[in-house]
Amino acid sequence: MSTATALIGGCAMVTVAIKAAGPAALGGRDLPAWFQSVVVLLAPALLAALVVTQTLAHDGHLHVGANAFGVLAGGIVAWRTGSVIGCVVVAAAVTAILRAV
């Protein structure tokens, strides 16, 4: 088996297993109320963690670069206007401008 086949097959199998685990194991029955109150809070926890890691983490180091300022500017736009597209456009534009200067 070539490296590429092992790589693609292995990545596919672990991804399918991870994505299937929760729905296969936990669906189809009523779960207690406390479970629901945790589920509601998973979105803010995961989204916040994704934002800071994608913006500030580079190969195991924390680094504040142009994209951090771009995302911050986009966040202010989203907070003030509620516009998703405005947030993304401002974030990319500020990042690109800071990199160009």
Next chain:
Amino acid sequence: MDRNTRFRAGLREGLAFAVAAGVTGVSFGIVAQEAGLSQWAAIAMSLIVFAGSAQFTAVAIVASGGGAGTAVVAAALINSRFLPMGVALAQSLPGGPLRRGVQGQAVIDASWALANRGDGTFDRWRLFGATAVQYVGWGGGTIAGALGGSALGDPNSLGLDAVYPAFFVALLVHELRDGRARGVAALGALIALALVPFTPAGVPVLVASLAALVGLRRRAVAEAAA
């Protein structure tokens, strides 16, 4: 709303993410070949695995001389965030374990967040729609990058690496109108940042999901008061 309307709403809402996935897919098509994969292997990987950050991490490990086993473990850690997402989604999927597991394959970050109704339930047709359009974007981008080569410039000079986190910021802002969610978001961000220097990529986001356990404490307080 019937399922067609919700599916189309998912397609529409996922479109902007699909464009971003397309651009990112182009750079994956190029990077994967630089890492030693054939153009067909790069395309096959995107169509079969369909997990952007895990794919980038896996080919980077192979490119730096690591084995396929190491790369697969790293990809699993990156994708481990889909575990809590799937746990949250489980109640909103009909059918037996197998059918629910198959539907769970539609979970990717943006679709999961878009399908979240905010009350602990998820709109599965919106999830499917948003994922379908991003699958086309990611696969199409990879094909363009793998076959078209590096005619395109560096996407980072255009600020495109800010696109995904900016999307998530916009979705997060929507969540933060609620005071308790604000505290959980801050805790999740702190946990992730604290772990970045010490753990492999992917672990910080997985552990940050534990911030949602704050939901337990609040209930205990409410019961004590009642």
